Amino acid sequence: MIRPYLILATVAMAAASCLTSGCTYERVVRARTPLSGIAGAEGGLQIGDRFDGEYVPPSLGEGPIAQIESDGTVSLRASSGDHLLTHVAGVLETNNDELFVEQVLSSVTRQEFLDRGIDPAEAFWLVKAREEAFRVLHARMPRGEQTPAAIMHKVGSQTFRVELTGLAARGLEWRGFDMVFENGSFRLRWFVG
Numbered sequence: 001m002i003r004p005y006l007i008l009a010t011v012a013m014a015a016a017s018c019l020t021s022g023c024t025y026e027r028v029v030r031a032r033t034p035l036s037g038i039a040g041a042e043g044g045l046q047i048g049d050r051f052d053g054e055y056v057p058p059s060l061g062e063g064p065i066a067q068i069e070s071d072g073t074v075s076l077r078a079s080s081g082d083h084l085l086t087h088v089a090g091v092l093e094t095n096n097d098e099l100f101v102e103q104v105l106s107s108v109t110r111q112e113f114l115d116r117g118i119d120p121a122e123a124f125w126l127v128k129a130r131e132e133a134f135r136v137l138h139a140r141m142p143r144g145e146q147t148p149a150a151i152m153h154k155v156g157s158q159t160f161r162v163e164l165t166g167l168a169a170r171g172l173e174w175r176g177f178d179m180v181f182e183n184g185s186f187r188l189r190w191f192v193g
Contacts, residue, residue, distance in 0.1 A: 066090075076103040078186040081152065081162045082144030084179055088188060089138055092131055097124035106180040106187035108159075127191075133173035134191070140168050141176075150176070158182065163192050 065083045067075045076099070078084040084104070091100040101110065101120045113120040127134060141164055145152040149168035155161045155178060163169070163176025178189035 084186045085138050097121045100124040104188050106189050137174045
């Protein structure tokens with residue numbers, strides 16, 4: 001029978017010899033992704049990515065989704081539904097109807113408002129009036145089309161619908177949104193009820 005004090009003494013001696021001989025500690029980080037068993041598949045796990053000295057979350061990859069230009073104007077870019085939802089949340093929080101109309105709302109939706117004789121800024125205030133419906137949708141779809149309960153499918157030319165399914169969609173006023181890819185960025189078509 002091994003006595004507990006012998007185990008403790010052995011561990012202490014091993015630690016002391018490691019300290020005196022210059023042992024190093026190495027941490028190996030691994031992740032098993034859904035495609036990791038397929039030959040040639042590459043994982044998307046990125047740890048501590050830094051681009052141009054500025055931290056960019058791995059989900060963004062191509063750079064920042066908002067940029068302040070030299071003249072002080074803000075440029076928004078949405079390369080996914082996740083980015084688009086982030087922009088909608090931001091303009092709602094700051095009550096920036098001008099930025100919503102110019103850089104979040106799709107030109108198709110803006111034109112529909114104009115065709116009806118309505119200022120496209122009213123689109124912002126319609127969303128603002130249902131802000132709680134948006135917040136609940138965004139909370140249940142925190143990663144846009146990458147949320148596990150969400151599906152994305154094409155509904156028209158350069159137009160895609162992202163919507164929640166199953167239990168995640170239960171009881172929602174808005175269960176998704178349509179987005180249009182125009183000028184290199186996704187823009188909001190409208191919400192799906």
